[in-house]
Amino acid sequence: MASSYELCCRECGKRYENQPLSICDECFSPLEVRVDLDAAKKTVTRESIAQGPTNMWRYQALLPVPDDYVPQTPAGWTPLVKAPRLAGRIGAKNLYIKNDAVCMPTLSFKDRVVAVALANAQRFGFDTVGCSSTGNLANSVAAQAARLGLKTYILVPADLEAAKILNTQVYGANLIRIDGNYDHVNRLSSQIADRFSWGFVNVNLRPYYAEGSKTVGFEIAEQLSWRLPDNVVVPMAGGSLITKIRKAFKELIALGLVDAKDVRFFGAQATGCSPIARAVKTGADHIEPQRPSTIARSLAIGNPADGIYAAKAIRESGGWAEDVSDVEVVSGIQELAETEGIFTETAGGVTTAVTARLYAHGRIKPDELTVTCITGNGLKTTDVLAGAYEQSEAIRPRLTDFENYINEIKELNELVSGGVDVR
Numbered sequence: 451m452a453s454s455y456e457l458c459c460r461e462c463g464k465r466y467e468n469q470p471l472s473i474c475d476e477c478f479s480p481l482e483v484r485v486d487l488d489a490a491k492k493t494v495t496r497e498s499i500a501q502g503p504t505n506m507w508r509y510q511a512l513l514p515v516p517d518d519y520v521p522q523t524p525a526g527w528t529p530l531v532k533a534p535r536l537a538g539r540i541g542a543k544n545l546y547i548k549n550d551a552v553c554m555p556t557l558s559f560k561d562r563v564v565a566v567a568l569a570n571a572q573r574f575g576f577d578t579v580g581c582s583s584t585g586n587l588a589n590s591v592a593a594q595a596a597r598l599g600l601k602t603y604i605l606v607p608a609d610l611e612a613a614k615i616l617n618t619q620v621y622g623a624n625l626i627r628i629d630g631n632y633d634h635v636n637r638l639s640s641q642i643a644d645r646f647s648w649g650f651v652n653v654n655l656r657p658y659y660a661e662g663s664k665t666v667g668f669e670i671a672e673q674l675s676w677r678l679p680d681n682v683v684v685p686m687a688g689g690s691l692i693t694k695i696r697k698a699f700k701e702l703i704a705l706g707l708v709d710a711k712d713v714r715f716f717g718a719q720a721t722g723c724s725p726i727a728r729a730v731k732t733g734a735d736h737i738e739p740q741r742p743s744t745i746a747r748s749l750a751i752g753n754p755a756d757g758i759y760a761a762k763a764i765r766e767s768g769g770w771a772e773d774v775s776d777v778e779v780v781s782g783i784q785e786l787a788e789t790e791g792i793f794t795e796t797a798g799g800v801t802t803a804v805t806a807r808l809y810a811h812g813r814i815k816p817d818e819l820t821v822t823c824i825t826g827n828g829l830k831t832t833d834v835l836a837g838a839y840e841q842s843e844a845i846r847p848r849l850t851d852f853e854n855y856i857n858e859i860k861e862l863n864e865l866v867s868g869g870v871d872v873r
């Protein structure tokens with residue numbers, strides 16, 4: 451059973467009945483969902499959650515969906531794995547990875563936010579939904595809308611990765627490529643949502659959408675046996691995910707499901723689009739928009755909707771933000787794959803490289819329990835690895851050919867230090 455919830459202005463506190471609305475009509479600040487935690491406290495226990503399904507809907511009582519909502523998409527409940535080999539490389543001792551590279555159905559954490567947004571699209575009676583997207587959101591809206599039989603219009607920057615375009619079109623969505631960057635796409639989407647009365651998951655349904663990200667935080671706590679970590683490292687695009695993981699931890703504390711603890715939040719961006727990291731580093735009280743130029747397309751939002759709230763959350767928590775170059779992003783992808791067997795997309799390369807830097811600079815101490823959030827799958831951004839690996843000549847299927855081949859490699863490795871060690 452879901453608890454009661456409503457919309458509330460983040461700045462002036464004005465309350466609104468549930469409706470497809472994301473901006474306060476009094477002060478033009480963003481609206482947010484408030485779940486009635488006092489009501490939830492009466493029914494939600496560790497045991498009641500444990501009896502729920504092994505997906506994000508085990509936290510249904512803490513999500514903004516109607517009481518009688520029957521979940522349609524089993525997203526979430528992704529692995530939280532200890533990462534000893536990556537830890538060894540970067541000077542960490544107690545490092546975990548929250549692996550949303552394998553979130554279902556479309557291999558990114560966006561499946562969580564879309565599941566909640568589309569539940570509300572249906573509740574409000576929309577037969578057509580859409581989004582503006584840097585790629586992963588497009589994939590997830592297209593897939594989940596197909597399953598629900600909703601019509602779908604998706605707007606993306608024209609230069610998006612081929613895999614992310616294909617992974618949207620295959621579901622039968624109408625994909626509209628816009629000649630511009632994400633911020634142009636997003637502005638147009640707001641105008642379309644008004645004009646056509648469509649449910650845009652990250653525009654007029656945004657307050658509901660954003661709550662889906664809380665499930666990353668709920669899962670981290672439950673998977674640590676109902677404990678909070680010392681630190682969390684989170685990639686930032688619009689800046690929503692990082693604020694919602696923090697909100698999730700606060701809700702769990704308020705509900706008495708975990709002991710109170712001040713968790714530090716660390717934000718990760720690519721230098722080529724780092725407006726939030728910049729604000730944290732300079733101590734600015736506003737976000738200076740940037741024109742994105744980075745291979746980390748899924749994080750390339752130059753004017754982030756929740757940027758100021760993300761910067762504030764990081765600062766209040768005693769955390770920090772870092773940004774890394776595109777070269778470091780690719781190394782981060784390779785390092786995570788080689789040490790932990792997890793193939794992440796560019797956003798995960800950003801997070802891995804930033805995590806390494808936070809240890810190197812002493813911002814995170816080795817013994818602290820740290821969770822780094824890997825949010826998307828490497829199969830969607832293979833273009834950034836093009837040319838990184840040579841293909842050897844094919845050999846004949848004979849043992850002698852294989853032996854010759856191995857001997858050649860050994861000789862080569864003796865010449866080239868740092869090559870593959872073939873014993």
Ligand SMILES: *Cc1c(COP(=O)(O)O)cnc(C)c1O
Pocket residue numbers: 558559560586587685686687688689690691692748749795797798825826
């Ligand atoms: C969208 C996205 C993010 C960031 O999400 P925000 O809530 O907009 O900050 C991180 N990682 C990946 C892979 C994404 O697609």
Ligand SMILES: [Zn+2]
Pocket residue numbers: 459460461462463464474475476477478479
């Ligand atoms: Zn307001």
